[in-house]
Amino acid sequence: MGSVFLPHLRTGWHVDQAILSEDDRLVIVRFGREEEKDCMIIDEVLFQISEKIKNFAVIYLCNIDRVPDFNTMYELDNPGEPFTIMFFYRNKHMMCDFGTGNNNKLNFMISDKQELIDIIETIYRGAKKGKGLVISPTDYSTVRKLR
Structure with a gap:
């Protein structure tokens, strides 16, 4: 079970520190509720x-019930959205155009490990070049959301 092995951010302060602490790696924060099925699945993929991505990215998990600090700011507590993955580089929120109309976060299932690695590498390369918005290697406008 991936959520057991990945580091959990237990307070808003811990989330801030995780985002602030990395100078050269992309910080990935999965917000959600690890007891929800889709969240368990994405946690396993992230784990x-x-x-494979540890040299350029670090992954953290944050339970939005225990740490509600960012729920309003990042619109995390939406019905039908079992998880939200956000990307940060040098304390800056990185946006990615997935073709879904929401560039702020990844909130749909990607079960293919290489596909997710490709997205993370793309965001990291864009971040290193100083871009705040990158284009996903795959257009997900036709991807149907699960449930």
């Missing part, structure tokens, strides 16, 4: 890729 499976964490070792």
